[in-house]
Amino acid sequence: MTTTGRHRGRIALVTGGSRGIGRAISRRLAAQGALVAVHYGHDHAAAERTVKEIEADGGRAFAVHAELGVVGDAATLWTAFDRELAARDAPPGLDILVNNAGITLPRTIEQVTEDDYDRVFAVNTKAPFFITQQALVRLRDGGRIVNVSSGATRIAYPAIVAYSMTKAALDHLTLSLAQHLGPRGITVNTVAPGFTETEINPTLRDPQIRQALAGASVFNRLGAPADIADVVAFLAGDDARWITGQCIDATGGVHLGL
Template sequence: MTTTERLAGRTALVTGGSRGIGRSISGRLARDGALVAVHYGHDHEAAQRAVKEIETAGGRAFAVHAELGVHGDAAALWQEFDARLADRGEEPGLDILVNNAGISVPGTVADVTEENFDRLVAVNARAPFFLVQHALGRLRDGGRIVNVSSAATRTAFPQITAYNMSKGALDTLTPDLAKQLGPRGITVNTVAPGFTDTGINPTLADPQVRQAYAAASVFGRVGTPDDIADAVAFLASDDARWVTGQWLNASGGVVLGP
C-alpha cells in the first residue's frame, strides 16, 4: 500500500475502524492521504494492529477509544479524539466522519429480547445521531459524512429484523443531514453493504450458507471489506462533491431479480 494525495491534509474518524469493514475503510482513507482516527470500543490490540498496519504502509493514524451505546458515548469519543489530535500537534477539527460501528443480533421478531433490541438501537442508531451532533462544530466546511447501513433495509430479510430496523434509522438520517448541511458544502451519504465476509456474520463459516449468499450477488461471490471501503472512499473524496443525500447500494447486485 502506498499513499496518494487524494485526501492529503484531511482528518477522518472511522467508528468501529479497527476490524472488518471499518479496518478496510481506515486503511483506504489513510492510503488516500488522510490522517485517520481509528475508533474502537473494546479490542485495544486490534486497534493498535490497524494503526500499525497503516503506519507501516506509509500512512498516518491513531487509535481512539470509546464504548458506544452507553450514556455519554458521543461526548467521550470526541473528547478522546480532540486530545489525541492535540497530542500529535495537529490542528483541531474534522473533515470526514464515517459512522461504521454497528452490532447485530440474529433472530426474527419472535426471538429478539427487549434488552437486545435496546442495545441495537443504542449502538446502531442513537450513537451515530449524537456523534454527528457533537461533530457539527468540529466538521469543516466542505466535509463528508458517510453512514454505513445495510442493503437489508431495502428488502425483506426477517432473520435480522431488529438489526434492519436499527440500520434503517441511518437511511432516514442521511437525507435530513444532507439538506441541513448542504449550505456548508458538506455531503452526507449512505453506503449499504450486502453479504460481506466479516466477523459480524459468523454464518459465512458454513459452506452452504456462503454458497447461498454468493449466489444472491450477480457476481457470484460474497463481498469483501475492501469492496465497501472503496465505495466509502469515493464518497469521501472530491469526486463525490455533487453527490449528497444518497443511498449507495454496495451489495454486489443482491436481489436484482432473476
C-alpha cells in the same frame, strides 16, 4: 497500499475502524493521505494492529476508544479524539466522519426482547446520531459524512428485523442531514453493503452458507471489505462533491431479480 493524495491534509474518524469493513475503510483513507482516527469499542489489540498496518504502509493513524451504546458515548469519543489530535500537534477539527460501527441481532420478532431492541438501537442508531451531532462543531465546511447502512433495508429479511430497522433509521438521518448541511458544502451519503466476508462473521465458516450468500449476488461471490472501502473513499473525496443525500447500494447486486 500505495499512498495517493486524494485525502492529503484531511482528518478522518472511522467508528468501528479497527476490524472488518471499518478496518478496510481506515486503511483506504489513510492510504489516500488522511490522518485517520481508528475508533474501537472493546478490542484494543485490533485497533493497535490496524494503526500499525497503516503506518507500515506509510500512512498516519491513531486509535480512539469509546464504548458505544452507553450514556455519554459520543462525548467520550470526541474528548478522546480532541486529546489525541492535540497530542500530535494536529490542527483541531474534522474533515471526514464515517459512521461504521454497529452490531447485529440475528433474531426474528418473536425472539427479540426489549433489552435486545434497546441495545441494537443504542449502538446502531442513537450512537451515530449523537456522534454526528457533536461532530458538527468540529466538521469543517466542505466536509464529508458517510453512514454505513445495509442492503437489508431494501430486502424483506425477517431474521434480522430489529437490526434492519436500525439501519433504515440511519438512512433517513442521511437524507435529513444532507438537506440540513448543504449550505455548509457538507455532503452526507449512505453506503449499503451486502453479504461481506469479514473475520467477525462466524456463519461464513459454513461452506453451504457461504455458497448461498455468494449466490445472492449477480457476481456469485461474497463482498470483500475493500469493495466497500473504495466506495466510502470515493464519497469522502472531491470527486463526489455533487452527490449528497444518496444511498449507494454496494451489495454486488444482491437480489436484483427474482
